[in-house]
Structures are given as structure tokens and as C-alpha cells.
Amino acid sequence: MSNTLDILDCKGARVGEYVIPEGVIELEKGEQAVHDAVVAYLAGLRAGTACTKTRGEVSGGGAKPFRQKGTGRARSGSSRSPVWVGGGTIFGPRPRSFAKKVNKKVLQLALKRALSERIVEGDVVVVDAVALPDHKTKNVVAILKNLNLADSTVMMSLPSLEDQAAVVCATGNLSNLVLRKAENVNVYELLRFGKLLFTKDALDAFIQRLA
DSSP: OOOEEEEEOTTSOEEEEEEOOTTOOOOSSOHHHHHHHHHHHHHHHOOOOOOOOOTTTSSOOOSOSSOSSSSSSOOOSOTTSTTSTTOOOSSOOOOOOOOOOOOHHHHHHHHHHHHHHHHHTTOEEEESOOOOSSSOHHHHHHHHHHTTOTTSOEEEEESOSTTOHHHHHHHTTOTTEEEEEGGGOOHHHHHHSSEEEEEHHHHHHHHHTTO
16 A cells, blocks of 8 residues: 555645655554444533433422222322322433543554545545635635545545634535544544545644554
């Protein structure tokens, strides 16, 4: 496998070559790490706010429904018992966190493996920079067409978003493109999108996370 990627400009012309540092490509191991990282990421997105009321939280039920003896029925002390209609719920969901811990080295391995697979598949595109004359969406659409990415779902990664107001504004209306800082790119997003578009500086910053 080649350890180089073409660097393109916004018109799709080749302007250089990006050499992937040694040790970044990892295809021999890491499948389980990728699985664990994706499961942890999706689990972390869960709100965990589902909640049911126990018999102590359901309103009412203060008085004994009927006398203890002589009715022929089973004794009962509250109409909010879980066996009564309108009563509390036993073993129901309660607010909780679904977060899962992934060790730093496991996450690092997962990022390497996911990136390596996308590089092998030819789904990583590197541009020298993304410079827009204004904040209009048509400028980004033109860039995607020049790079043959118009028909794909794309994750565009930049080294920083604070000084890229025009790009942030211009990409906001594109349903097939998501903008991410290089330091926030995760394993799930490396696998989710059809194409990964990095600026050269963004790929540098992302690879630094793998060192």
C-alpha cells in the first residue's frame, strides 16, 4: 500500500503530495478497537432520561383500599401497588448514564485502523486549503463538484473553525456535508461518511493525535 496521497487544489488539480508518516497506517489489528470505540460513541449520545414512577412516587394510595379481613380478597395496603392498575412500576427505567469508557490507547488504535481502511479504499481526499470569496453555499458546491464529491456524503475537516466563518456559513445548508475540527473527528465519523475531505493542515493535526 502506498503511503502517499495527492494534494489537490479547490479546482481538482494536483498540486503536491502528502506523505503519511510511518506508523500511522495500521491494517493488521484494531477491528475490536474500532467496534468498541463506535459502541462507546453511540452509547454516549443516548440521553438516558427515561423514567418511570415507583409505588412511592405515584400520587394517591394513602388510604388502605379495604379492610384486612373478611372480604375474601387478598389483603392490600395501597392502591398504588405495582399489581394494581394505576400503580407504580417495578423495575422500570430510571435516569442513568450510558457512557462507556474507552482507554486512550484503544481509541488511538481505533482511529488508526479506521483512517487506514478509508485510505486503502480511496475515500480520503486532501486539499491544500479551503478559501472562499464569500459565505455563499454555491462556492462550496463548486468545490465539491471539482473534487468529484458532489454525489457523496462528505465530512470536511479543518484545523480550526474559529477563523473560518465563511466556510461554516456556506456549508450550513448542505445536507450531504458535515464540518468538523480535526481535533474532534472520531472513529464513528471516519466510518460513517462516503468521503473524507481534509485540508493539509487538518490532516497534519489529526495525525498528531495518532502519534
